Amino acid sequence: MEDEEAAAVLRTVGRQIKMWREAAGKKQGELGAAIGYGEEMVSSVERGRRIPKPDFLDKADEALGAGGKLSAMKEDVERARYPKKVRDLAKLEDEAVELGAYAALHIHGLLQIPEYAQALYEMRRPAYAEEEVERLVAARMARKGVFERTPRPEITFVQEEATLRRPIGGRMVLRRQLEHLLEMNKLRHVSIQVMPLDREDHAGMMGSIRLLKLRDGKTLGHSEGQLYDRVISDPREVQVLEMRYGMIRAQALPPRESVAFIERVLGEET
Numbered sequence: 001m002e003d004e005e006a007a008a009v010l011r012t013v014g015r016q017i018k019m020w021r022e023a024a025g026k027k028q029g030e031l032g033a034a035i036g037y038g039e040e041m042v043s044s045v046e047r048g049r050r051i052p053k054p055d056f057l058d059k060a061d062e063a064l065g066a067g068g069k070l071s072a073m074k075e076d077v078e079r080a081r082y083p084k085k086v087r088d089l090a091k092l093e094d095e096a097v098e099l100g101a102y103a104a105l106h107i108h109g110l111l112q113i114p115e116y117a118q119a120l121y122e123m124r125r126p127a128y129a130e131e132e133v134e135r136l137v138a139a140r141m142a143r144k145g146v147f148e149r150t151p152r153p154e155i156t157f158v159q160e161e162a163t164l165r166r167p168i169g170g171r172m173v174l175r176r177q178l179e180h181l182l183e184m185n186k187l188r189h190v191s192i193q194v195m196p197l198d199r200e201d202h203a204g205m206m207g208s209i210r211l212l213k214l215r216d217g218k219t220l221g222h223s224e225g226q227l228y229d230r231v232i233s234d235p236r237e238v239q240v241l242e243m244r245y246g247m248i249r250a251q252a253l254p255p256r257e258s259v260a261f262i263e264r265v266l267g268e269e270t
Contacts (some may be wrong), residue, residue, distance in 0.1 A: 003084040011048035012075050012079055013057075018046045020064040035059035035258055051081050051135075078142075085229060086139040092220065092231070093153075094147045098213040102158040102195075102204050102248050106168060109140050110147075111157060111184055111192070116142070116177045119169030127255045152189040158204075158245075158252045162199045171269060178266040185259055193252040194261045203247035211238075211245055 021031050021042075026047070029039040037056060044050035052060075054074045061070035079087060085200055093099065101108050107116060121133045128136070146153065159181075167174045185192045196203065198265045210222040221232035221241040232238055 006080040006084065007048060009076050010051060012049040013052065013070075013077055014046040017042075017052075017060055017070060018062075020060070020066050020070065021046075024064045026064070030059065033170060034259070036061040040178050046068070046175070052077060053184045054078070081135050081138065086136075086143070088231075089222065090143050090146075092212050092214070092222075093143060094149065095214045095216075096146075096212040097151075097215055098154045098211075099146070100156045100209075100211045100245055100247060100249075100265070102160075102209040103163055104160045104204060104208045106163050106166065107159065107181070108157055110143060110155075111159075111179050111181060113171045113173070113177050115139055116169050119173060123168075140153070145192065146185075147187065148216065154189055154251065155171075156191045158193045158195055158241050160195050160204075162260075164262060175266060178262055178269065181262055182259065182266070185262075192258060192262075193249060193255055193256050194258040195248065195252040199251055201251060203244045203251060209241055209245050211241055230239065 021028070026034070028042040030194065032042045034184055035056065036059065041050060041056075045052045045056065054077075057070050057074050057077065060066070061068060064070070081141045093105065099110075101110070106112075106120060109117070112120075114137055117137045119134060121128055147155070164178065166182075169177075178244050181192055195202065209217060212222065212223075213219045218233075219238050219242065221238050223230055223232055252258070
């Protein structure tokens with residue numbers, strides 16, 4: 001595990017499973033056979049080295065007569081599956097009353113469909129293991145809860161035109177992704193704008209920008225690069241990002257024209 005918080009959760013869950021297993025008088029192989037998993041998987045979960053899936057916990061709960069105590073750990077385990085940087089970002093998003101993002105290279109993470117996100121992670125080099133791709137996609141999809149929480153935050157996006165045309169995952173995935181953008185744009189608290197390629201004046205040539213305005217009045221930036229990502233809290237740096245993002249929105253197509261633009265690109269893909 002990449003952080004102690006998640007590792008502690010998995011160790012606690014593993015100890016609980018072991019205690020219930022021993023109390024039931026079962027060996028690891030016997031529990032595995034009863035719930036449809038191998039002995040090595042049971043051993044790894046008990047030692048906190050593998051992340052049990054919800055199905056594992058539900059079946060173990062039933063097989064060991066835990067009365068729902070093991071199943072109740074699914075939510076904590078699910079959060080532990082996600083990388084620490086994703087959990088930290090999700091916490092900030094939950095505190096935000098306003099979010100804004102300019103995406104230059106691909107569709108922004110909060111707007112991605114699962115197939116699009118999976119294709120992005122599968123093309124990373126060095127290559128991720130299949131289990132890690134699954135974990136990262138699940139983490140990205142979990143962050144979409146920000147669109148549904150109450151009170152609703154105001155969320156704005158500016159997508160570079162190239163991101164609407166690059167067929168990540170193939171043409172069919174791109175079509176579904178464009179359709180999803182149009183659906184998301186129907187939400188009253190969401191606005192998606194497009195930055196056309198023919199713009200001569202462009203304040204976003206330094207790359208993607210992300211801003212989060214929190215309930216306490218503080219504004220933070222978030223920067224993601226090749227090998228790092230970080231939260232920007234220095235007021236002077238945040239001020240620069242706010243200025244740039246404001247200019248980017250002013251230079252991009254207005255929301256209604258952006259919808260028509262996305263529809264036109266989608267029509268070209270069908």
